[in-house]
Amino acid sequence: MFAFEREDSRRNYFERAEIILKAAEGWKGRKPIFKPSRASVIYCHNACSSRAQAAETKPNLFSNIAYNEHPPCIAPFDTLEKKYLEDLRLELAHRGSYVILRAVVNPNRYVSISTIAEDENGEVELVEIYNQDDRRLPVSIVPEGQVFIVKEPFFKTTSGGGTAIRVDHVSDIIFLDGEDERIPEKWRPRLRLLARRPLDWKEDGNRFYGEKQYFEAAQCYTKGLELAEPYSEIERILLLNRAQAYLELGYTEKALVDADKVLGQDPLNIKALYRSAVSCYEDGDYESAKARLVKLLKEFPENKDAKDRLLRTFRRLQEQRSGEYEFAKMRNEVKEWGNKKGKLDCAEYVGPVRVGHAGSKGRGLFTTRDVKFGELLLCSKAFKVCHKEAKGARFTILFNFKTRNGQSGTHPQLVQELIQILYHNPKKAKRFYELTSGDYERVKGEMVDGLPIVDSHLVMRIMLKNCFGCARLSALDDPLENLFKDPTEEDKIIAEASPTGRAEGSGIWILPSYMNHSCWPNSVRSFLGDLLIVRAARDIPEGEEITTDYLQSESRVEKRQKLFRSQWAFECQCALCEIETAESDEVKDKREELVEKALKFKVYLKQSLTKVGEGIEPMIKLVKAIEATYSTPEFLYPRVPLISPTHILHTFLVRKERPPDVLALAKGALNGLGFKIQLKGGKLVIERYGYLQFPIISLFLHVITAAAMCDQPLTATLWRDLMIKVYEVVAGERESFFDVYGRSLLEAGVPVD
Numbered sequence: 001m002f003a004f005e006r007e008d009s010r011r012n013y014f015e016r017a018e019i020i021l022k023a024a025e026g027w028k029g030r031k032p033i034f035k036p037s038r039a040s041v042i043y044c045h046n047a048c049s050s051r052a053q054a055a056e057t058k059p060n061l062f063s064n065i066a067y068n069e070h071p072p073c074i075a076p077f078d079t080l081e082k083k084y085l086e087d088l089r090l091e092l093a094h095r096g097s098y099v100i101l102r103a104v105v106n107p108n109r110y111v112s113i114s115t116i117a118e119d120e121n122g123e124v125e126l127v128e129i130y131n132q133d134d135r136r137l138p139v140s141i142v143p144e145g146q147v148f149i150v151k152e153p154f155f156k157t158t159s160g161g162g163t164a165i166r167v168d169h170v171s172d173i174i175f176l177d178g179e180d181e182r183i184p185e186k187w188r189p190r191l192r193l194l195a196r197r198p199l200d201w202k203e204d205g206n207r208f209y210g211e212k213q214y215f216e217a218a219q220c221y222t223k224g225l226e227l228a229e230p231y232s233e234i235e236r237i238l239l240l241n242r243a244q245a246y247l248e249l250g251y252t253e254k255a256l257v258d259a260d261k262v263l264g265q266d267p268l269n270i271k272a273l274y275r276s277a278v279s280c281y282e283d284g285d286y287e288s289a290k291a292r293l294v295k296l297l298k299e300f301p302e303n304k305d306a307k308d309r310l311l312r313t314f315r316r317l318q319e320q321r322s323g324e325y326e327f328a329k330m331r332n333e334v335k336e337w338g339n340k341k342g343k344l345d346c347a348e349y350v351g352p353v354r355v356g357h358a359g360s361k362g363r364g365l366f367t368t369r370d371v372k373f374g375e376l377l378l379c380s381k382a383f384k385v386c387h388k389e390a391k392g393a394r395f396t397i398l399f400n401f402k403t404r405n406g407q408s409g410t411h412p413q414l415v416q417e418l419i420q421i422l423y424h425n426p427k428k429a430k431r432f433y434e435l436t437s438g439d440y441e442r443v444k445g446e447m448v449d450g451l452p453i454v455d456s457h458l459v460m461r462i463m464l465k466n467c468f469g470c471a472r473l474s475a476l477d478d479p480l481e482n483l484f485k486d487p488t489e490e491d492k493i494i495a496e497a498s499p500t501g502r503a504e505g506s507g508i509w510i511l512p513s514y515m516n517h518s519c520w521p522n523s524v525r526s527f528l529g530d531l532l533i534v535r536a537a538r539d540i541p542e543g544e545e546i547t548t549d550y551l552q553s554e555s556r557v558e559k560r561q562k563l564f565r566s567q568w569a570f571e572c573q574c575a576l577c578e579i580e581t582a583e584s585d586e587v588k589d590k591r592e593e594l595v596e597k598a599l600k601f602k603v604y605l606k607q608s609l610t611k612v613g614e615g616i617e618p619m620i621k622l623v624k625a626i627e628a629t630y631s632t633p634e635f636l637y638p639r640v641p642l643i644s645p646t647h648i649l650h651t652f653l654v655r656k657e658r659p660p661d662v663l664a665l666a667k668g669a670l671n672g673l674g675f676k677i678q679l680k681g682g683k684l685v686i687e688r689y690g691y692l693q694f695p696i697i698s699l700f701l702h703v704i705t706a707a708a709m710c711d712q713p714l715t716a717t718l719w720r721d722l723m724i725k726v727y728e729v730v731a732g733e734r735e736s737f738f739d740v741y742g743r744s745l746l747e748a749g750v751p752v753d
């Protein structure tokens with residue numbers, strides 16, 4: 001998140017937009033003074049289409065502005081009154097009304113789908129349609145000539161100074177097909193289509209399906225179904241085909257309804273049994289999937305697809321019960337996703353945790369029994385995740401002039417994709433709607449005109465409160481290489497603007513969303529593809545609240561609190577915040593200044609070894625000076641801002657071959673984070689747990705490397721074993737340890753078996 005005051009390449013755009021939108025508030029309820037001609041509106045649209053096309057070839061970084069929230073229409077269409085474009089007034093959602101429009105151009109997609117549409121009087125207006133499914137081409141949603149209704153249209157000034165009807169809520173727009181009686185006479189097709197039979201629609205649908213155009217295929221099957229004789233053979237075929245198209249689209253609930261309808265007529269229909277089982281499987285309902293597959297295999301014991309699926313179902317049930325996963329295989333799979341979107345084939349695991357009341361924090365997650373350090377608390381599958389690595393990931397700077405804050409990342413894309421899930425899977429949606437939305441006032445009603453009401457602003461609010469920034473893998477294969485990798489321009493903009501300071505994707509995981517924040521939490525979260533893993537960062541007694549660190553940042557208390565207030569509307573009262581708040585500004589300013597200086601030393605490391613030598617002594621001084629700014633014992637006040645500088649220092653020292661210094665300093669650094677590590681019974685044990693997040697794993701590596709270089713192989717091996725244990729906690733699994741650190745250990749001469 002960033003403040004508008006900041007120097008930014010986008011500043012001009014936002015400043016200009018702010019002036020226009022401020023002025024627009026004064027025009028509320030008025031007609032626009034100036035209406036450009038039809039020709040010029042269409043000319044501007046076409047110019048934008050060329051720009052939008054050009055933008056698709058560049059990295060996708062969009063700008064968007066958060067508008068006043070206006071709830072969706074909850075009134076049925078037949079209770080609304082028709083209006084024309086000339087009746088619309090600025091900055092208003094026209095409650096109780098609708099407009100009927102026809103697109104006069106083909107659309108373009110920038111942030112929204114934009115088109116120019118006319119009303120029956122021939123007046124034209126720009127229409128911005130948000131939150132439609134990204135997988136569809138805009139032209140398949142609103143082609144030239146498409147007639148549509150906008151319920152309770154919101155008419156507004158655009159950031160460029162023009163006007164537009166903005167459609168935020170998917171349930172507010174109704175696309176009419178050629179046969180619809182609501183289409184005005186003058187827009188009806190002159191030539192009526194020859195009477196079509198369900199079979200024709202089936203064939204059209206199959207053609208679309210073959211071309212992987214699943215929406216269009218499903219639409220054709222629906223048309224066929226409208227004409228099909230009830231209980232006929234063609235009805236069954238159309239239902240089965242539509243179920244398959246829905247499965248491809250991820251509309252599992254709709255697929256199940258279609259397959260079950262066929263089973264109602266033909267209980268042993270093999271395709272219906274299989275497709276219904278797949279719907280249940282994809283929804284994580286493995287018991288139902290199993291029952292359906294067993295039934296299928298009783299009748300058709302040789303069916304290979306069903307046998308394979310049943311085997312997979314047994315594995316999922318096993319994962320669900322035990323929390324035992326094939327992590328190594330899953331990790332390799334994630335690595336192979338490349339720039340494709342991916343989803344792991346695995347179940348959720350809910351360990352010794354439950355949702356309960358957490359006093360003034362609202363709900364929270366609690367342990368149901370005593371838990372040991374490192375234990376798996378839960379593995380949650382993403383409700384929806386937008387990884388930045390996936391092709392088509394859209395990074396957007398979303399600006400809110402009211403709060404003067406920007407939010408950047410894949411969040412707007414996440415909202416858009418969430419909306420589509422909620423719109424098409426209403427049962428699944430219930431779990432999402434149970435998440436907190438802060439003080440947002442929710443509209444009453446779930447369905448209108450037979451369709452789910454989806455309030456985009458509510459989805460945005462829930463997303464902002466509950467989403468996690470994420471990487472595809474918490475542990476990258478070459479961590480040291482990563483330390484020196486220069487961020488791309490795109491990474492820099494996003495990193496500056498994101499709440500965590502990192503350029504990352506974002507996602508929603510339902511159960512982890514109930515975890516409240518602590519700056520020194522008792523759990524660690526990690527990511528493996530679309531799986532979020534939470535492990536205990538220390539021993540946790542039964543009934544204790546499980547906390548997570550929302551920011552995972554080394555920044556100082558005032559900055560953290562500002563973010564908590566603006567994004568999550570709370571003030572953190574954890575022990576760390578209390579101690580840090582009580583410190584004087586002078587001490588904190590000094591520490592911050594020293595840390596900033598220390599971080600700059602990274603530049604020496606990137607250069608030659610000769611340069612490294614120049615960096616060592618001043619860097620040691622700086623680290624010592626930072627340490628000296630602390631007066632409270634480390635087991636109460638871990639030295640978190642020292643993690644990065646210490647890592648840099650140790651890398652310096654190892655490169656200049658000063659292992660004894662590293663050994664002493666790295667052990668001291670772990671101590672400085674609150675850990676007490678002792679040799680007991682020939683093993684190293686953690687006697688006191690300190691601050692534990694992924695970056696501290698490098699401190700272990702430094703101890704091991706240094707011990708090996710000091711000819712202390714036993715010490716190196718003991719620390720390696722402890723490092724594996726800690727790695728499991730911060731990376732979620734231990735199977736990848738040698739993939740990630742094997743090379744560094746081998747180079748240091750530490751055994752890797």
Ligand SMILES: C[S@@+](CC[C@H](N)C(=O)[O-])C[C@H]1O[C@@H](n2cnc3c(N)ncnc32)[C@H](O)[C@@H]1O
Binds near residue numbers: 360361465516569
């Ligand atoms: C992701 S939700 C956590 C679950 C939430 N408590 C609930 O009832 O659904 C984030 C919200 O929880 C509350 N919260 C989280 N951590 C908190 C803390 N340390 N102190 C007070 N409130 C907190 C804030 O209201 C925040 O907006």
